[in-house]
Amino acid sequence: QVQLQESGPGLLKPSETLSLTCTVSGGSINSHYWTWIRQPPGKGLEWIGYIYYSGSSNYNPSLKSRVTISVDTSRNHFSLKLTSVTAADTAVYYCARGISAWYTSWGQGAPVTVSS
Amino acid sequence: QSVLTQPPSASGTPGQTVSISCSGSSSNIGSNYVYWYQQVPGTAPKLLIYSNNHRPSGVPDRFSGSKSGTSASLAISGLRSEDEADYYCASWTDSFSGPVFGGGTKLTVL
Numbered sequence: 001q002v003q004l005q006e007s008g009p010g011l012l013k014p015s016e017t018l019s020l021t022c023t024v025s026g027g028s029i030n031s032h033y034w035t036w037i038r039q040p041p042g043k044g045l046e047w048i049g050y051i052y053y054s055g056s057s058n059y060n061p062s063l064k065s066r067v068t069i070s071v072d073t074s075r076n077h078f079s080l081k082l083t084s085v086t087a088a089d090t091a092v093y094y095c096a097r098g099i100s101a102w103y104t105s106w107g108q109g110a111p112v113t114v115s116s
Numbered sequence: 117q118s119v120l121t122q123p124p125s126a127s128g129t130p131g132q133t134v135s136i137s138c139s140g141s142s143s144n145i146g147s148n149y150v151y152w153y154q155q156v157p158g159t160a161p162k163l164l165i166y167s168n169n170h171r172p173s174g175v176p177d178r179f180s181g182s183k184s185g186t187s188a189s190l191a192i193s194g195l196r197s198e199d200e201a202d203y204y205c206a207s208w209t210d211s212f213s214g215p216v217f218g219g220g221t222k223l224t225v226l
Contacts, residue, residue: 101206101215
């Protein structure tokens with residue numbers, strides 16, 4: 001059973017860059033799509049973007065100008081960078097395996113707060 | 117404002133059947149599969165239904181999904197206290213080749 005674990009700073013100041021890594025264990029990152037999803041406090045789920053193990057990616061148009069998702073197959077992990085964060089980026093950030101809204105495995109979630 | 121529309125809340129008593137609706141458009145539900153997730157507060161979402169009406173291994177057959185046109189629904193029969201959670205529908209959108217979610221429905225078991 002594949003397991004995912006998010007890691008990264010939990011507190012950022014406005015205008016800083018959010019950086020999170022999702023480490024995949026119990027399975028290979030190869031031959032799968034990997035996704036980042038976030039959930040603001042008390043709100044619903046928002047797709048951020050996905051990446052294929054080969055490196056091809058796609059992002060939510062509303063975040064595209066600030067988001068980069070990368071993959072490191074040698075370390076079996078993929079990463080999220082979100083630039084110029086504001087309070088509106090405060091959320092729990094989840095990594096997941098899958099595409100097409102079909103996510104079979106999720107990380108436990110990484111809470112990120114943006115505050116001055 | 118979520119792309120897919122769900123009622124914010126639903127409720128039922130133990131043993132009852134509850135349905136949660138999810139409304140979309142021709143560019144998402146109308147031309148793609150629907151997925152349902154269950155989220156207990158403080159935990160990650162869990163896949164309940166995939167490809168409109170299929171259950172992953174381990175999901176009780178009390179949970180069922182259906183789709184018609186640009187709408188879908190999740191039915192939970194034999195309601196149990198442990199079903200109290202938030203439920204989200206999701207689908208792919210051809211608009212930007214990515215997934216879209218409903219705003220979530222909070223299910224209360226009375």
